[in-house]
Amino acid sequence: MARTFNFSAGPAVLPEEVLLQAQEEMLDWHGSGMSVMEMSHRGKEFVSIAEQAEADLRELMAVPDNYKVLFLQGGASSQFAMVPLNLMRGNPTADYINTGAWSKKAIAEAKKFCEVNVAGTAEESSFTTVPSQEELDLNPDAAYLHFTPNETIGGVEFPYLPDAGDVPLVADMSSNILSRPVDVSKYGIIYAGAQKNIGPAGLTVAIVRDDLIGEAVPGTPAMFDYKTLSDADSMYNTPPTYAWYFAGLVFKLLKRKGGLAAMAETNQRKAKALYDAIDNSSFYANPVDINCRSLMNVPFTLANADLDATFLAEAKEAGLVTLKGHRSVGGMRASIYNAMPEEGVQALIDFMADFEKRNG
Numbered sequence: 001m002a003r004t005f006n007f008s009a010g011p012a013v014l015p016e017e018v019l020l021q022a023q024e025e026m027l028d029w030h031g032s033g034m035s036v037m038e039m040s041h042r043g044k045e046f047v048s049i050a051e052q053a054e055a056d057l058r059e060l061m062a063v064p065d066n067y068k069v070l071f072l073q074g075g076a077s078s079q080f081a082m083v084p085l086n087l088m089r090g091n092p093t094a095d096y097i098n099t100g101a102w103s104k105k106a107i108a109e110a111k112k113f114c115e116v117n118v119a120g121t122a123e124e125s126s127f128t129t130v131p132s133q134e135e136l137d138l139n140p141d142a143a144y145l146h147f148t149p150n151e152t153i154g155g156v157e158f159p160y161l162p163d164a165g166d167v168p169l170v171a172d173m174s175s176n177i178l179s180r181p182v183d184v185s186k187y188g189i190i191y192a193g194a195q196k197n198i199g200p201a202g203l204t205v206a207i208v209r210d211d212l213i214g215e216a217v218p219g220t221p222a223m224f225d226y227k228t229l230s231d232a233d234s235m236y237n238t239p240p241t242y243a244w245y246f247a248g249l250v251f252k253l254l255k256r257k258g259g260l261a262a263m264a265e266t267n268q269r270k271a272k273a274l275y276d277a278i279d280n281s282s283f284y285a286n287p288v289d290i291n292c293r294s295l296m297n298v299p300f301t302l303a304n305a306d307l308d309a310t311f312l313a314e315a316k317e318a319g320l321v322t323l324k325g326h327r328s329v330g331g332m333r334a335s336i337y338n339a340m341p342e343e344g345v346q347a348l349i350d351f352m353a354d355f356e357k358r359n360g
């Protein structure tokens, strides 16, 4: 069996230890005589799996008691609608920071439900930076301030936490959740699709401050109301049980590895090595403002775009796959989430140097 180093932006690489553990437990979970996929979500076995996963995520992120942790479906994209539906609370306007493709999608969806004030945008830089706190034009009466801490496509990450005063801060953390410690108490809502840095697709995690639950717009579908889901401990309907279980195995692994501070250290080392390799060559380039470079998604271009196809084909031969950049950006993109081992990043750097020597 030959596993590749998979640089996909999502669904993305998962920790090999966890894949093997899931394989081991596939046919008979802990003597239950069945796979987790075959269990009732209301049975005591699955309830214990679900509760343990929540407890471990709470511990990893130090989630305060006044926050609910929800295990949902519908992806981060459903949160683009759920956030305004639940947070407007009679207030017609919300603030959004526009830092790229995912911010734009969140804004477009929110416009169906509320008046959006774009409080800051990096559009004029072609999304190679983020607006500073001083540049934000915040409305003190906004229902909330939404931002995207890490733009997965542009490879731009906020180097600071926007301060919206008493206005709840909402973060689409899909591509950098669990990559470093965060102070959850500074946020109203943190949400993330699981398929980047948590586990399999199909699960969405939302961490919601409890005072923001319970005032959804009348007519909000039950599945889009945080209250329905929170009151039912994320089991109003059948939850994505297997993805929830798998995420729980990932949380345990991260705890064993020293938690999010340890992840942050490794992630910084991985990203620095790759950005250094790009910066120290005149063959590769990354356009992002050095202060706003993503630790998770590293886009880069070759000096001669005619070589892109050759680069991708030879990288694949070398076991380095899914490096093609997003069609809106071009070039390459290496996503180096928690589960990408340092050896994978080093193998990419070595390949890049060799490719440059032969083609530069």
Ligand SMILES: *Cc1c(COP(=O)(O)O)cnc(C)c1O
Residues within 6 Å of the ligand: 010, 074, 075, 076, 077, 078, 102, 148, 150, 151, 152, 172, 173, 174, 175, 193, 194, 196
């Ligand atoms: C992938 C991604 C999304 C979309 O997630 P889905 O779970 O597919 O809806 C939204 N925001 C960010 C930042 C992403 O990286």
